[in-house]
Amino acid sequence: MAFIEVENVSKRFGQVLAVDHLSLRVEHEEFLTLLGPSGCGKTTVLRMIAGLEMPDEGEIKINGKSVFSSREGIFVPPGKRGIGLVFQSYALWPHMNVFQNVAFGLQVQGVDKLNLKNRVANSLEYMHLQGMEKRYPQEMSGGQQQRAALARMLVSRPSIFLMDEPLSNLDAKLRMEMRAEIKRIHRESQATTVYVTHDQIEALTLSTKVAVMEKGVLQQVGPPQEIYRQPANLFVADFIRSPKINFIPGRIVKKKGGVFLEVEDFSLPTPFEDLFWEDFIGKKVIAAIRPEDIRISVKEEREAISGKVYSLLPAGADVIVQAKRGNITFTIREMGEVSLEVGDKIYLQLAKDAMIFYDQEKGTLLFPHP
Numbered sequence: 001m002a003f004i005e006v007e008n009v010s011k012r013f014g015q016v017l018a019v020d021h022l023s024l025r026v027e028h029e030e031f032l033t034l035l036g037p038s039g040c041g042k043t044t045v046l047r048m049i050a051g052l053e054m055p056d057e058g059e060i061k062i063n064g065k066s067v068f069s070s071r072e073g074i075f076v077p078p079g080k081r082g083i084g085l086v087f088q089s090y091a092l093w094p095h096m097n098v099f100q101n102v103a104f105g106l107q108v109q110g111v112d113k114l115n116l117k118n119r120v121a122n123s124l125e126y127m128h129l130q131g132m133e134k135r136y137p138q139e140m141s142g143g144q145q146q147r148a149a150l151a152r153m154l155v156s157r158p159s160i161f162l163m164d165e166p167l168s169n170l171d172a173k174l175r176m177e178m179r180a181e182i183k184r185i186h187r188e189s190q191a192t193t194v195y196v197t198h199d200q201i202e203a204l205t206l207s208t209k210v211a212v213m214e215k216g217v218l219q220q221v222g223p224p225q226e227i228y229r230q231p232a233n234l235f236v237a238d239f240i241r242s243p244k245i246n247f248i249p250g251r252i253v254k255k256k257g258g259v260f261l262e263v264e265d266f267s268l269p270t271p272f273e274d275l276f277w278e279d280f281i282g283k284k285v286i287a288a289i290r291p292e293d294i295r296i297s298v299k300e301e302r303e304a305i306s307g308k309v310y311s312l313l314p315a316g317a318d319v320i321v322q323a324k325r326g327n328i329t330f331t332i333r334e335m336g337e338v339s340l341e342v343g344d345k346i347y348l349q350l351a352k353d354a355m356i357f358y359d360q361e362k363g364t365l366l367f368p369h370p
Contacts, residue, residue: 002061003028003192004049004160009058011044018044020216021058026209031186031193033203036213037239042196043164045213049194050085050162051078062160084158084191088165090149092137098124099133102152109156123155127181143174150185161186161193167202179205200240204228212236228290230356234363237288237356243320243331246294248287249360252280261287261357264326266305271352284360291333293354296321296340297347304347309340323348 002025011019019041026032034042047053049060051067054075060068062083067076078085092101102123106116124130127147137145146166153161163182167175183206186193197203203210204224211221212235220232231237237245250263252270259281260267268287297304307325314320321332323346330348340346357366 002026003030003063004194005059005061006045006049007059007061009045009048009055009060011041011048011053011055018216019048019055022213022216022218024211024218024221026192026194029190029192031195031206031208033195033197033207033210034213035197035200035203035210035239036219037198040213041216042198042213046162046164046194046196049160050083051076051081081160082158083160083162084153084156086146086149086153086161086163086166088168090137090145090169092145092148092152094137097134097136098129098140098148098151101137101148102155105152105156119155120151123151126154127151142170143178146170146174146178147181150181154185154189159191161189161191161195163193163195165197166195168197168199175202182206200242204240212239214239230365231288232365234286234288234358237358243291243333246289246291246330248289248328250285250287252283252285252357254281261285261355264328266325268305268350268355269303269352270355270357280366285366286358286360286363287355288358289350289355291320291331293351294330294332295349295351296323296332296334296338297349298344300347301349304349306345306347309342309344309346311342312338312340 004026006022006024009019009022022045034045036042044053048055055068055070057070059066062081066072066074067081068074099120103116103120106119124133127150129144129147129151132144140148167178170178179202195206207224209221210224210227212219212227214235220227220236227236228240231240248261248263250261253260253262259270259272261270305325307323307330310322310324310329312319312321317335319334319338321334321338321340323330323332358364359366
């Protein structure tokens with residue numbers, strides 16, 4: 001039995017269908033990230049789990065107990081769901097100092113003063129905020145405010161953490177630091193966590209499982225490595241990119257030497273020579289390959305294809321190279337410095353074992369990665 005179960009849940013805002021018959025399971029102590037572009041419905045899903053939005057239909061269970069059911073007329077308010085919330089805006093009371101903000105939930109619960117004081121002190125120390133008890137939110141940096149918001153969530157000892165884009169207002173350095181803090185908190189607290197973000201790096205680095213959404217529909221759920229290496233469809237493959245994945249449209253052909261992807265004026269070998277491919281011969285597909293799975297050479301090599309350097313984008317430890325071959329632009333990630341200039345002729349060696357194939361018409365994955 002999953003710790004959080006969302007069954008066939010839908011939500012409309014006027015004429016807009018924000019969430020479309022979504023079903024999702026979050027296991028005990030799991031860290032699941034809802035990932036997708038703005039407006040895809042991920043925050044609405046989080047708010048329905050929290051009880052801040054009421055679904056139009058479906059059922060939501062927490063630890064086996066129904067907290068919402070359209071069929072049975074059940075709605076458990078947020079305060080009785082055993083959840084802790086952290087928002088994008090931090091939601092700290094500006095007229096309260098840090099101690100008062102963190103203690104607020106405990107005061108509402110009627111916790112005695114000594115216990116309250118000890119629990120707040122422990123929570124602030126855990127988030128490295130000791131000595132800041134009397135500061136007001138406007139006297140703190142964005143990172144410190146986010147730590148205070150996390151301390152407020154932790155002090156109530158909830159069994160579920162719900163976080164709605166908590167790092168989006170921070171700069172890159174602080175985001176990296178806070179990712180490490182959130183991962184530490186999850187590991188040590190063992191709380192079941194649902195995290196909302198549009199940042200794929202956050203999703204891939206923090207999660208034990210990622211759920212990708214688009215236009216209110218769940219596209220794929222799986223471990224980060226599976227989402228990255230075996231995207232279920234072209235939308236997921238294109239969304240999980242940094243830099244973008246390469247899409248190569250072509251047709252599957254069988255000829256001397258094996259099975260190939262025929263593309264414009266060149267062919268690419270595939271990893272499936274020994275597999276049963278009769279059903280795919282002649283089929284129009286889109287091959288996809290990550291930028292790090294293409295190697296550049298300045299000398300002609302067997303099975304390499306030629307192209308010309310279109311652009312060079314240094315990115316610190318690596319360089320993003322774009323090369324053109326006919327109407328196709330390849331994006332390649334090269335570690336370290338490269339001795340190339342725009343217009344140079346180069347040869348591209350695509351790791352055929354890293355290629356995956358999609359139905360060109362439906363956009364769905366034809367088969368799992370070998």
